[in-house]
Structures are given as C-alpha cells and as structure tokens.
Amino acid sequence: MDEPAATDAELVARAQGGEIEAFGLLYQRYLDPIFRYIQIRMGDEQDAEDLSETVFLRAFESLDRYREAGHPFSAYLYRVARNLLADHYRQRSREAPVEEAMEIPSPDAGPDEVAEWRDRLHEISRALERLRPEYQEVIRLRVILALPTSTVGEWMGKSPGTVRVLLHRALKALREQMIDGESKRAG
Amino acid sequence: MAKANELARILDRCLDRIQAGEATLAECLRAYPEQASGLEPLLRAALDTTGFMAPSPPGEEYRQTSEARLLNLLRASQRKGDIPRRRRAIRAWRRLRPAYALAGLLLAIGVIAGSFRVANAAGDALPGDMLYSVKRGLEEAQLILSLSSEGDSRLLLAFADRRLAEAETLLAAGRQMNLEAAMEGYEGLLGRLIELSARQGSSGNGDLGRVDAALGRHQELLQDVLSRAPVQAQEAVADALERSQHGRNVLQQVRQGISPGEIAPGQIKKTPATDSGQSGDSSPSRTPRPTKTPRLTKKPRPTKTERTP
Numbered sequence: 248m249d250e251p252a253a254t255d256a257e258l259v260a261r262a263q264g265g266e267i268e269a270f271g272l273l274y275q276r277y278l279d280p281i282f283r284y285i286q287i288r289m290g291d292e293q294d295a296e297d298l299s300e301t302v303f304l305r306a307f308e309s310l311d312r313y314r315e316a317g318h319p320f321s322a323y324l325y326r327v328a329r330n331l332l333a334d335h336y337r338q339r340s341r342e343a344p345v346e347e348a349m350e351i352p353s354p355d356a357g358p359d360e361v362a363e364w365r366d367r368l369h370e371i372s373r374a375l376e377r378l379r380p381e382y383q384e385v386i387r388l389r390v391i392l393a394l395p396t397s398t399v400g401e402w403m404g405k406s407p408g409t410v411r412v413l414l415h416r417a418l419k420a421l422r423e424q425m426i427d428g429e430s431k432r433a434g
Numbered sequence: 435m436a437k438a439n440e441l442a443r444i445l446d447r448c449l450d451r452i453q454a455g456e457a458t459l460a461e462c463l464r465a466y467p468e469q470a471s472g473l474e475p476l477l478r479a480a481l482d483t484t485g486f487m488a489p490s491p492p493g494e495e496y497r498q499t500s501e502a503r504l505l506n507l508l509r510a511s512q513r514k515g516d517i518p519r520r521r522r523a524i525r526a527w528r529r530l531r532p533a534y535a536l537a538g539l540l541l542a543i544g545v546i547a548g549s550f551r552v553a554n555a556a557g558d559a560l561p562g563d564m565l566y567s568v569k570r571g572l573e574e575a576q577l578i579l580s581l582s583s584e585g586d587s588r589l590l591l592a593f594a595d596r597r598l599a600e601a602e603t604l605l606a607a608g609r610q611m612n613l614e615a616a617m618e619g620y621e622g623l624l625g626r627l628i629e630l631s632a633r634q635g636s637s638g639n640g641d642l643g644r645v646d647a648a649l650g651r652h653q654e655l656l657q658d659v660l661s662r663a664p665v666q667a668q669e670a671v672a673d674a675l676e677r678s679q680h681g682r683n684v685l686q687q688v689r690q691g692i693s694p695g696e697i698a699p700g701q702i703k704k705t706p707a708t709d710s711g712q713s714g715d716s717s718p719s720r721t722p723r724p725t726k727t728p729r730l731t732k733k734p735r736p737t738k739t740e741r742t743p
Contacts, residue, residue, distance in 0.1 A: 256629065267508045274501055279491050286489035296492070300500050307508060315629070368486045375483065390480045391487050393453045396446055406618055408439075408673035414449075415442035418476040425479060 255320040263310050274303050281324055287387050288332050302328045325402045374424035382417035389414050439669050444469050445476055560600050561615035590627040591648050594620055598655050605662055614670040621677045628681040635688040642685050649682050
C-alpha cells in the first residue's frame with residue numbers, strides 16, 4: 248500500500264536498510280517517466296519493458312552508492328537508464344529510429360491517411376535525429392515527456408534557466424530542420 | 435541576449451500551460467502579442483513533435499507483473515544473502531567513516547601544504563579563484579561532520595548566505611563573469627536546505643519560520659544584486675530568485691499540512707495561492723495533452739508471442 252507521506256529520501260533510506268517494499272513504492276512512483284523515456288529511445292516496446300526493469304534492478308543493486316546531496320532519486324534513475332541505453336547501443340552499434348516505437352495506425356485509416364501520417368512522423372523524427380545530442384535530450388524530456396523544467400534541470404544537471412535557454416535553441420534548431428526537410432520533400 | 439532570454443522564459447511558460455491543459459496555442463499567442471511571431475513556430479514545432487512522438491505509458495498488466503517480478507527477485511537475492519536484510523547497524527559507522535577519511539585527507543593536505551594557512555586563505559576565495567574548490571570542500575566536510583539535521587540546516591543556511599555574500603563581492607570587484615557560479619552554488623544549497631526543512635517540518639521538527647525568514651532576506655539581497663548585475667548575468671540571478679520563491683512556497687505548503695511526499699523533488703503541488711504562472715512547477719510526469727495534430731487511433735499491439743516477424 249502506498250504511503251503518501253513518505254518522501255523519496257525516506258523511501259531510499261528504508262530501501263538502503265533492506266526494506267524491499269520501500270523500493271517497490273519508488274518503483275511505482277517512477278516507472279512511468281523512466282519507461283516512457285526508454286520507449287522514446289528504443290525501437291521496440293518489449294525491449295523498453297525489459298530495460299525498464301533492468302534500470303530498477305541496477306538502481307537497487309547500487310543503492311548503497313547513492314547519496315541524495317542535492318541529487319534527486321529520479322535523476323539517479325535517469326542516469327542509470329542512460330548508462331544502460333548507452334551499453335545497449337554499443338552492442339547494437341546504432342540507435343533504433345525513434346519512429347519504430349510509434350504505434351501502428353488504426354485499421355480504419357485509409358492508405359493515404361496512413362502514408363501521410365508515416366511521412367510526417369518520418370520528417371519529425373529525422374529532424375530530431377539531426378540535432379546535437381543535448382538538443383535532442385532537452386526536447387525528449389521537456390517536450391515529448393512533458394517533464395517540468397525543474398525536473399529536466401535536475402536530470403540534466405543544469406539550472407532551470409539554462410534548461411529554458413537550451414529548449415529555446417533546441418526548438419529553433421528543430422524548426423529549421425523541419426523546414427529543410429519539408430523543402431526537400433517539396434523539391 | 436536579454437530579449438532572447440525573455441522569449442525563452444515565455445516559451446517555457448506557454449509550453450507548461452499548454453501541456454497542463456490550461457491554455458491553447460492561440461490563447462498563449464494572444465497573451466504575448468509582442469513575442470507571438472517568434473513564439474508561434476517554436477510552439478508548433480513542440481506540439482507537432484509531442485503529437486506524433488509522445489510514447490504511451492506502461493500498460494497496467496505490465497506495471498503490476500513487472501513490479502511483482504522485480505520485488506520477488508530482490509527478495510530471493512536477500513534470502514540468498516546477496517543483499518543484506520538490514521544495513522542499519524553499519525549505517526552509523528558508514529556515515530562517519532567518510533568524515534574521518536576526509537578529515538584525515540584534509541589534515542594531510544594541511545601538513546603537506548606546510549600550514550593551515552591554505553585552509554584560512556581559502557575562506558576568502560571567490561568563484562574563479564584557485565582556492566575556491568578548497569573552500570567548498572571544507573564546507574562539505576563540515577556538513578559530513580555534522581551529526582544532526584538541525585546542524586545540517588544551520589550550516590546549509592550559513593553557506594547559502596556565503597554564496598550571496600560572494601555574489602556581492604564579485605559585483606563590487608567587477609567580476610561579473612563569475613556571478614553565475616555563485617548563483618548555481620546558492621541554488622544547489624537552497625535545494626538541499628528546502629528538502630531538509632520540508633522533512634523536518636513534516637515530522638514536527640525544525641524551524642520553518644527561521645528558514646522562511648532567511649529566504650526572505652535572501653530575496654531582498656538577490657533583488658538588489660539583480661538591479662546591479664550586467665545583462666549577461668541577470669538570467670542566473672533571476673533563476674536564483676525564482677528558486678528561492680519556490681522554496682518559500684514549498685515551506686508554506688508544508689506548514690499548511692501538505693506532506694512533502696506530495697511535493698516530489700523539483701515539483702510543487704498546485705494550489706490557487708501558488709498557481710501564479712511559475713514555469714516548470716507541476717507534477718513529476720504528466721501525460722501530454724491531446725493537440726490538434728491529427729493522430730490516428732492506436733490499435734493494441736500484439737504480444738511478443740503473437741508478433742509476426
């Protein structure tokens with residue numbers, strides 16, 4: 248049963264003391280953003296499910312080394328997820344196109360509608376992939392996952408002001424890439 | 435630079451309101467007519483990206499089975515002895531051990547350096563000075579050696595005061611380029627202080643009034659620094675001001691009986707008193723709101739065994 252009064256720090260301390268159930272509460276609290284982040288980065292939902300579980304397993308195994316000290320537990324989980332994703336792609340030597348993670352269209356949609364949807368999705372994902380990694384990441388976290396600026400700052404190790412400026416630049420760059428893609432398609 | 439920073443702030447605020455379902459794109463553009471031409475293409479790019487690329491949350495079945503699987507695995511490891519059942523007995527020692535190690539290291543450094551003058555000289559160091567890292571290291575050592583939450587709170591507040599004093603000294607010395615480092619240091623300490631104060635407040639301990647009063651003084655000081663800071667440093671000071679106000683709002687909510695568990699790190703529980711357009715302050719993760727971008731209806735994905743190659 249969830250204990251709404253427990254902070255992350257309290258649950259982490261209890262989990263560090265060996266209380267598995269406390270870690271379960273942290274799992275419930277953070278599975279959603281971690282899973283959705285991994286889902287954006289991976290091309291396959293099953294792989295995302297497997298990796299999400301591995302993130303929490305690894306996080307628990309190294310929990311003794313976690314110290315709050317201004318670093319929220321969610322940011323710690325995010326770092327574990329990023330490290331596992333890096334290991335995953337080192338083995339595969341390429342990052343799967345993000346559009347592979349998108350749902351297949353409804354069977355009711357006509358072929359033209361499906362084709363237009365796929366084209367637009369392809370344009371947007373290609374535009375995103377051409378951005379520098381920091382821009383991609385801030386768009387993933389702040390725009391696609393809709394995490395608050397303060398959380399994005401904690402995860403990326405930046406102040407909220409820096410995140411806002413980074414987001415502004417990233418969206419400008421994305422917009423330019425989208426226009427470039429549209430003109431190539433029209434031409 | 436100031437205009438670009440202002441647009442970045444407005445962009446973030448609009449995105450926050452649209453994602454929370456509090457405003458549409460058109461309403462945001464009407465709210466900021468001078469910035470609308472710059473805002474619109476960026477917000478459209480953001481909304482298009484969300485509309486096509488927002489991933490689905492984990493399914494309920496997966497959520498339940500994966501949690502059960504994970505906890506069973508951890509319990510099995512615990513029974514095998516891979517994970518100690520109770521670590522509390524050694525935690526007190528482990529809390530002190532790095533303190534003694536650090537103290538020993540610092541003593542060794544002091545001896546090697548020839549005297550403790552290094553430590554004394556570091557006390558006046560400012561961001562950008564060679565000994566500034568020594569100064570910050572000594573502060574962390576003091577925090578490690580503190581054995582009570584009240585001691586931690588007093589130290590964090592004192593160090594936050596120091597960061598602001600450093601900011602004033604930097605301004606007076608014409609070293610505006612180092613101001614951002616002082617502000618970031620202040621924000622880091624403030625985050626730890628608020629988290630600690632919220633925990634103390636929720637358990638009936640701590641003096642939230644003292645911390646709140648200190649933050650009030652900090653805000654006055656930051657306003658003064660902001661008024662004298664050059665344009666390129668104003669963003670950092672404004673952020674520190676915003677963070678300070680956020681901290682006071684969190685403490686106010688704790689005093690009103692809202693549990694810190696409902697205010698996750700970096701977030702704030704929205705109430706009518708605090709919903710004043712602060713950007714980035716809402717629940718830790720939200721499902722993106724539907725946009726006007728056409729999106730085809732999803733069909734359930736087949737399970738792994740059913741998938742065709």
